[in-house]
Amino acid sequence: MTANEKKSEMADPEIAVELSGVDKWFSILQVLHDVNLTVRCGEKVVVCGPSGSGKSTMIRCINYLEKHQKGRIVVNGTELTDNQKVIDRVRQDVGMVFQNFNLYPHLTVLENCTLAPRWVKGVARKDAEALARAYLERVRIPDKADFYPSQLSGGQQQRAAIARSLCMSPKIMLFDEPTSALDPELVREVLDTMAQLASDGMTMVCVTHEMGFARQVADRVVFMDAGRIIETAPPEEFFRNPRESRTKAFLSQILH
Amino acid sequence: MDFAYILEALPDLMTGLKTTLIVSFLAIFLSCLIGLVGAVLRKSGIKPLQYAVTAYVEFIRGTPYLVQIFFIFYGLPSLGLRFSIFWSGVIALTAWASAFQIENFRAGLAAVGSGMHDASASLGLKRWQHSIFIILPLATRAALPSAMNTIVATVKNSAYLQAIGLVELTFVAVDRIAYDFRAIEMFASICVIYLICVFTISGLGYMVERRLSRPFGGR
Numbered sequence: 001m002t003a004n005e006k007k008s009e010m011a012d013p014e015i016a017v018e019l020s021g022v023d024k025w026f027s028i029l030q031v032l033h034d035v036n037l038t039v040r041c042g043e044k045v046v047v048c049g050p051s052g053s054g055k056s057t058m059i060r061c062i063n064y065l066e067k068h069q070k071g072r073i074v075v076n077g078t079e080l081t082d083n084q085k086v087i088d089r090v091r092q093d094v095g096m097v098f099q100n101f102n103l104y105p106h107l108t109v110l111e112n113c114t115l116a117p118r119w120v121k122g123v124a125r126k127d128a129e130a131l132a133r134a135y136l137e138r139v140r141i142p143d144k145a146d147f148y149p150s151q152l153s154g155g156q157q158q159r160a161a162i163a164r165s166l167c168m169s170p171k172i173m174l175f176d177e178p179t180s181a182l183d184p185e186l187v188r189e190v191l192d193t194m195a196q197l198a199s200d201g202m203t204m205v206c207v208t209h210e211m212g213f214a215r216q217v218a219d220r221v222v223f224m225d226a227g228r229i230i231e232t233a234p235p236e237e238f239f240r241n242p243r244e245s246r247t248k249a250f251l252s253q254i255l256h
Numbered sequence: 257m258d259f260a261y262i263l264e265a266l267p268d269l270m271t272g273l274k275t276t277l278i279v280s281f282l283a284i285f286l287s288c289l290i291g292l293v294g295a296v297l298r299k300s301g302i303k304p305l306q307y308a309v310t311a312y313v314e315f316i317r318g319t320p321y322l323v324q325i326f327f328i329f330y331g332l333p334s335l336g337l338r339f340s341i342f343w344s345g346v347i348a349l350t351a352w353a354s355a356f357q358i359e360n361f362r363a364g365l366a367a368v369g370s371g372m373h374d375a376s377a378s379l380g381l382k383r384w385q386h387s388i389f390i391i392l393p394l395a396t397r398a399a400l401p402s403a404m405n406t407i408v409a410t411v412k413n414s415a416y417l418q419a420i421g422l423v424e425l426t427f428v429a430v431d432r433i434a435y436d437f438r439a440i441e442m443f444a445s446i447c448v449i450y451l452i453c454v455f456t457i458s459g460l461g462y463m464v465e466r467r468l469s470r471p472f473g474g475r
Contacts, residue, residue, distance in 0.1 A: 102371035104390055106397070119389075168379060
């Protein structure tokens with residue numbers, strides 16, 4: 001069966017990401033246990049949980065930065081396999097923002113933003129630059145286009161990284177602790193950018209400890225511990241009335 | 257010290273210097289190329305190639321340079337491989353420098369963090385695009401200071417090639433001393449000439465480094 005047939009067979013235009021029965025091991029250590037999660041188009045899901053609980057690993061499986069060993073991951077109707085064509089197609093639809101920004105240090109912000117559109121999508125240089133400038137405007141750093149990443153503050157770097165992802169016009173954005181490496185006073189500007197993106201209707205999966213952001217933006221909060229999804233609930237319910245004892249213990253530690 | 261004698265010997269020394277520079281330049285160029293390829297092979301995941309490169313590096317590092325030169329010039333002909341003095345010299349110097357350049361570039365590759373791979377993969381860049389646009393420039397920058405060190409050593413180590421009769425700078429000096437016994441004049445002169453060469457090269461190296469380290473640093 002070709003990837004295309006798979007796509008048409010399973011296409012449910014409402015569902016952006018579906019993980020079912022996903023297991024993952026790092027050699028003998030099992031880091032994901034039977035993870036089931038459905039993200040609908042336009043939905044914003046915040047994933048939280050103690051360090052080492054598998055949050056990052058889970059979202060890294062969605063664009064195949066990590067390979068799962070059991071279960072199915074379907075992104076926009078395409079089931080992830082180890083076929084490079086399938087992986088490339090999924091990655092076209094999925095943008096990712098990392099804890100440490102991962103900007104290319106030897107390229108300017110503008111070059112960071114135009115590299116992939118030019119070489120992956122074959123967009124002409126002029127058009128790629130116009131697009132990049134438009135997104136840099138949107139993340140409110142239009143004047144930093146010709147700077148190198150190290151000349152920017154952490155918050156500006158992370159916003160540049162968001163712009164770089166958006167330049168590939170993804171349908172889904174993954175955020176892997178996007179504010180954890182930032183000085184406290186720079187967190188706000190990144191969260192504001194993400195909230196704006198959310199209000200534009202982007203499908204988002206965010207691993208974050210910013211509970212204010214979760215309350216403000218999330219449709220659902222997912223709590224993970226020891227490689228399992230323990231609890232999933234809308235934010236008001238999640239914060240006011242958590243069901244599981246592990247969730248309560250976690251919340252009491254981070255909401256002070 | 258007899259400066260008149262030095263002046264008289266200068267044309268001879270310049271002829272030697274010319275050979276020194278040609279041999280060094282060829283060896284530097286080839287060893288940087290081999291170094292890059294070797295470092296990539298060493299991280300290629302193809303086991304037999306990795307072992308071969310590692311064995312090569314260990315062999316060169318573990319044996320005296322002079323022995324390597326003799327091995328190539330006196331040893332290889334009995335295996336049916338005969339090269340002129342000039343090419344034996346180029347091969348020996350390249351073989352020595354390559355082992356160190358492989359290690360320099362390997363360190364450079366290791367300095368490129370896994371975050372770069374994550375970024376490129378998530379953006380959908382192909383492996384070769386990531387290698388050329390991201391890894392190559394970043395690894396070269398990281399490897400540059402130690403690669404410059406090896407380049408300077410390559411120039412100096414061309415002096416050993418006088419042992420197989422290559423008429424380079426040191427050979428000329430030693431040869432003249434054998435006739436005229438002006439050891440201090442000759443050795444002082446070639447020391448100064450080597451120093452000038454080395455300072456020129458390290459100067460160029462710093463210029464390249466400065467140019468490459470446009471705002472960089474950080475992550």
